[in-house]
Amino acid sequence: MSKSTNITWHDAAITKSDRRIQNRHGSCVLWFTGLSGSGKSTIANAVSSELHRRGINEYVLDGDNIRHGLNRDLGFSDYDRTENIRRIGEVAKLFVDNGTVVTTAFISPFRSDRDQIRSLFEKEEFIEVYVECPLEECERRDPKQLYAKARRGEIKDFTGIDSPYQAPERPEITVRSDLLTVKDAVGQIFQYLQEKNII
Numbered sequence: 001m002s003k004s005t006n007i008t009w010h011d012a013a014i015t016k017s018d019r020r021i022q023n024r025h026g027s028c029v030l031w032f033t034g035l036s037g038s039g040k041s042t043i044a045n046a047v048s049s050e051l052h053r054r055g056i057n058e059y060v061l062d063g064d065n066i067r068h069g070l071n072r073d074l075g076f077s078d079y080d081r082t083e084n085i086r087r088i089g090e091v092a093k094l095f096v097d098n099g100t101v102v103t104t105a106f107i108s109p110f111r112s113d114r115d116q117i118r119s120l121f122e123k124e125e126f127i128e129v130y131v132e133c134p135l136e137e138c139e140r141r142d143p144k145q146l147y148a149k150a151r152r153g154e155i156k157d158f159t160g161i162d163s164p165y166q167a168p169e170r171p172e173i174t175v176r177s178d179l180l181t182v183k184d185a186v187g188q189i190f191q192y193l194q195e196k197n198i199i
């Protein structure tokens with residue numbers, strides 16, 4: 001809910017549509033969601049690198065990085081995760097308005113939070129990418145040794161251990177990161193972007 005009153009929305013002189021025409025490509029958010037260690041960052045960065053190589057305006061919003069700055073006041077309670085995702089959704093919307101293909105790599109464990117973000121966008125602009133990977137495999141990878149800490153009780157409310165993860169019911173794309181290589185996952189996502197005439 002907004003705390004401010006007496007504020008007026010200003011229409012910008014240059015619109016999203018103007019930027020898309022100049023860029024010669026569309027803009028959207030690829031909203032990656034999945035367990036810690038499922039591969040969100042790895043695949044989002046690989047997609048962004050390939051977009052960049054092809055001359056497409058791209059940007060990655062990554063969980064750990066945003067939590068160092070914009071969202072450094074937030075922790076991992078359910079309330080804080082919801083606020084984390086709400087802010088990222090608003091930032092992603094600005095990037096889409098700017099004509100960018102933005103990738104976001106947040107666990108975003110709650111279905112209602114992701115649906116709320118979806119509602120900020122036009123239909124084709126929000127692409128939910130479920131990076132599906134069994135908990136056992138994420139725990140085996142454990143790139144930051146956080147599962148080990150959570151199992152030892154040194155981290156509380158860890159997603160998949162003592163905090164829930166609600167898998168998407170109808171994601172636009174499901175990437176099975178336990179079965180596909182990173183390269184094949186990138187290929188799957190590019191195929192979608194091309195089919196939808198975004199790039």
Ligand SMILES: Nc1ncnc2c1ncn2[C@@H]1O[C@H](COP(=O)(O)OS(=O)(=O)O)[C@@H](OP(=O)(O)O)[C@H]1O
Pocket residue numbers: 035036037041063064067076080081082084085105106107108109144146155156157158159163
């Ligand atoms: N308690 C707890 N639960 C889950 N994750 C934790 C926790 N504490 C720290 N971390 C590290 O923070 C990263 C997840 O941050 P997110 O902003 O993506 O989380 S959320 O979307 O708000 O749930 C997550 O990064 P990824 O591994 O990239 O997903 C972890 O490195």
Ligand SMILES: Nc1ncnc2c1ncn2[C@@H]1O[C@H](COP(=O)(O)OP(=O)(O)O)[C@@H](O)[C@H]1O
Pocket residue numbers: 034035036037038039040041042043105141143176177178179180181182185
């Ligand atoms: N097919 C794959 N897709 C993505 N990551 C993979 C894959 N196979 C192995 N990995 C490894 O799994 C780890 C995933 O970590 P990361 O991308 O940080 O996940 P997340 O951002 O979801 O926490 C990395 O060490 C990555 O090299």
